[in-house]
Amino acid sequence: MRSGSHISLAEASRRAPKMLTRGASSELETGASPTFDELTEQLHFALGDGRIWLNDQRMVLMQSTVLGRLRAEIIGAFGTEAAKAMFMRVGYIQGMRDAELIQKRFPQEDLTHALAAGPRVHTLEGFVKVTTKHFEFDLAKGTYFGEFHWHDSSEAGEHLASFGISAEPACWLQTGYPAGYTTKLFGKPVIFREVECTCMGGSRCVIIGKHAEGWEKDAPEREFLGLGWKGIRARSVSDTPEETLNEPVVPERHKDVAVGVSANFLRTRHLLEKVAITEATVLFVGESGVGKELFSRQLHMMSGRSNGPFVAINCAAIPDQLVESELFGVEKGAFTGASVARAGYFERASGGTLFLDEISSLTFAAQGKLLRVLQERQIERVGGGKTVSVDVRVVAASNVDLAAEVSAGRFRQDLYFRLCVFPITIPPLRERRDDISLLMSHFLGIYAARHRRRLKGFTRRATDALLKYDYPGNIRELQNLIERGVVYADDDGLVDVVHMFSGSELLPPFSTTLMQDGKLHQMPLEPSDLSKSHWQASTESISTSFDEIERETYLNAMNLSNGNLSAAARRLQITRPQLQYRLKRLRIGTGHKSS
Numbered sequence: 001m002r003s004g005s006h007i008s009l010a011e012a013s014r015r016a017p018k019m020l021t022r023g024a025s026s027e028l029e030t031g032a033s034p035t036f037d038e039l040t041e042q043l044h045f046a047l048g049d050g051r052i053w054l055n056d057q058r059m060v061l062m063q064s065t066v067l068g069r070l071r072a073e074i075i076g077a078f079g080t081e082a083a084k085a086m087f088m089r090v091g092y093i094q095g096m097r098d099a100e101l102i103q104k105r106f107p108q109e110d111l112t113h114a115l116a117a118g119p120r121v122h123t124l125e126g127f128v129k130v131t132t133k134h135f136e137f138d139l140a141k142g143t144y145f146g147e148f149h150w151h152d153s154s155e156a157g158e159h160l161a162s163f164g165i166s167a168e169p170a171c172w173l174q175t176g177y178p179a180g181y182t183t184k185l186f187g188k189p190v191i192f193r194e195v196e197c198t199c200m201g202g203s204r205c206v207i208i209g210k211h212a213e214g215w216e217k218d219a220p221e222r223e224f225l226g227l228g229w230k231g232i233r234a235r236s237v238s239d240t241p242e243e244t245l246n247e248p249v250v251p252e253r254h255k256d257v258a259v260g261v262s263a264n265f266l267r268t269r270h271l272l273e274k275v276a277i278t279e280a281t282v283l284f285v286g287e288s289g290v291g292k293e294l295f296s297r298q299l300h301m302m303s304g305r306s307n308g309p310f311v312a313i314n315c316a317a318i319p320d321q322l323v324e325s326e327l328f329g330v331e332k333g334a335f336t337g338a339s340v341a342r343a344g345y346f347e348r349a350s351g352g353t354l355f356l357d358e359i360s361s362l363t364f365a366a367q368g369k370l371l372r373v374l375q376e377r378q379i380e381r382v383g384g385g386k387t388v389s390v391d392v393r394v395v396a397a398s399n400v401d402l403a404a405e406v407s408a409g410r411f412r413q414d415l416y417f418r419l420c421v422f423p424i425t426i427p428p429l430r431e432r433r434d435d436i437s438l439l440m441s442h443f444l445g446i447y448a449a450r451h452r453r454r455l456k457g458f459t460r461r462a463t464d465a466l467l468k469y470d471y472p473g474n475i476r477e478l479q480n481l482i483e484r485g486v487v488y489a490d491d492d493g494l495v496d497v498v499h500m501f502s503g504s505e506l507l508p509p510f511s512t513t514l515m516q517d518g519k520l521h522q523m524p525l526e527p528s529d530l531s532k533s534h535w536q537a538s539t540e541s542i543s544t545s546f547d548e549i550e551r552e553t554y555l556n557a558m559n560l561s562n563g564n565l566s567a568a569a570r571r572l573q574i575t576r577p578q579l580q581y582r583l584k585r586l587r588i589g590t591g592h593k594s595s
């Protein structure tokens with residue numbers, strides 16, 4: 001994967017102290033990582049899905065001339081100076097985002113390599129062809145200097161087309177980019193200035209970057225990028241890049257359990273925030289596996305009851321005849337012959353939130369009692385006769401259409417109206433696809449920590465498959481896939497399709513890859529990697545299960561190794577614990593006591 005970037009351990013330790021605080025482009029070997037190939041691997045075209053991804057960020061393809069038109073419109077509406085400031089800020093944001101990509105995707109790179117990747121990402125994105133003349137930095141002293149040359153600047157081309165030869169450099173968006181990129185990685189403001197531009201009639205653009213103090217005190221870029229002291233802001237822009245950008249887009253509040261950035265998720269989250277602080281009964285509606293309990297927990301945590309208990313029960317899991325005693329408790333000597341009194345879920349959730357999942361599976365009688373509790377805020381233990389006040393917020397969830405259940409006579413209409421005060425629909429994962437990549441890294445982090453694994457991320461085709469998969473089982477399915485991948489993948493490696501998908505899922509059959517010649521090619525995932533069954537592309541006729549093939553493989557290896565686990569693991573080229581885990585999962589006895 002990362003050929004050309006490997007150095008010996010001795011070399012690494014010799015270089016390490018210097019790398020930590022100082023560096024220069026001249027120290028980079030040719031073909032230093034991350035290479036163009038490694039970067040283009042982060043680009044995914046989810047064909048037919050309306051999305052293009054650069055790692056986990058959604059991109060769009062737009063004609064350069066349209067961007068040129070936008071530029072001309074903004075210059076016309078706000079004047080050149082305001083337009084320049086706006087475009088520099090936008091470019092700054094773009095650079096920051098790409099720096100985040102490098103930090104996330106290539107976390108092991110030292111600062112010199114990471115800084116050197118910026119021009120390559122900018123070039124990959126099609127804005128301009130960047131040549132690094134030289135850069136050097138000293139973290140301890142806080143100094144940075146860099147010189148870059150640009151050829152075929154798209155922005156200069158558009159400026160020339162609209163306004164002709166100009167007296168000043170005009171690549172504003174593009175000059176903001178290295179400022180944002182370098183600032184983000186360097187951790188201190190770095191300002192770039194274009195000193196020659198093809199707009200002025202030259203053959204190339206030249207840009208110079210220096211740490212902020214390296215420029216004159218009244219450098220206009222300070223104003224543009226919100227670094228100035230004068231505090232004058234360009235009109236119609238409410239926050240400076242510093243304010244917007246040093247904070248991640250997704251607030252990393254650790255108490256947040258439901259994560260997402262998609263429009264559908266944010267809409268749901270907004271509803272949740274509105275209702276959380278109230279005492280309203282909430283009904284979550286959504287397909288199985290969308291995370292209704294997770295959202296309920298989130299609601300509880302954001303509510304004034306967060307210090308109280310959160311009790312979650314699945315109504316479908318309680319036998320009909322026990323529903324009432326489970327919910328409301330039992331008085332001593334009640335019909336069950338109970339010798340002691342026992343509190344029900346309502347009493348246990350006192351002061352907190354009670355989450356009732358699959359509410360539609362409650363019996364009609366239990367529905368009536370629940371309604372009374374919701375109205376009177378009092379419960380009566382089974383066989384008790386005396387009532388107790390309870391202070392519980394009820395949150396219910398259903399994966400079936402309750403209104404239809406009411407029409408069918410299976411659900412009480414009065415209870416339905418009582419529950420339906422504030423319904424929140426949680427979208428299925430396929431309707432919040434923009435969240436998939438975020439959830440991928442979220443769950444990868446969680447499961448890697450839980451299973452003590454060091455993993456670098458996902459392979460290109462694993463990412464492709466996860467981004468395009470339909471998730472009939474929603475987030476729960478994504479979660480399971482990633483957990484399986486984390487367990488199966490090798491330490492210090494990447495999670496691949498074969499680690500996650502068992503073959504019973506209906507995978508998107510093609511992966512679209514950017515080839516050396518710059519064209520998109522559809523490459524089938526190798527069928528031999530998975531069971532043949534899903535290549536038959538039928539949801540109905542899955543003939544051989546992957547588990548069976550897997551079982552056979554392991555049994556075979558065990559037989560050939562005379563039941564010796566370590567030998568069988570070597571034969572299969574996996575580790576002994578991995579083999580143990582898989583055997584256990586497939587319920588294959590080894591005759592050994594696994595320790």
Ligand SMILES: [Zn+2]
Nearest residue numbers: 156171197205
């Ligand atoms: Zn230029």
